[in-house]
Amino acid sequence: MFTHDCNECTFLGSISAEETTHGTPLDVYVHADECDPTIILRYSNDGPDYYSFPLSVARHVAGHFEKANKWGIAIKLYAEYQEAVA
Numbered sequence: 001m002f003t004h005d006c007n008e009c010t011f012l013g014s015i016s017a018e019e020t021t022h023g024t025p026l027d028v029y030v031h032a033d034e035c036d037p038t039i040i041l042r043y044s045n046d047g048p049d050y051y052s053f054p055l056s057v058a059r060h061v062a063g064h065f066e067k068a069n070k071w072g073i074a075i076k077l078y079a080e081y082q083e084a085v086a
């Protein structure tokens, strides 16, 4: 697990390097927002080393891939988190 520099984010889980074509593991976070939470994929300890999309955009991007891609896996982790806190 990498160091993440936002203490408002919730850690959702990690994606192993084998699960994606990214080549390194990814830590998945959600940054809560009333309208559209942000999904964050961190891939190193360096502050700027992450990808992020609003959830709506992440869903759209994931829909373009037939196989499980990092955004699809992240959305699944987010859905599991939502069920857990419901």
Ligand SMILES: [Zn+2]
Pocket (backbone or CB within 6 Å): 006, 007, 008, 009, 010, 030, 031, 032
């Ligand atoms: Zn955050």
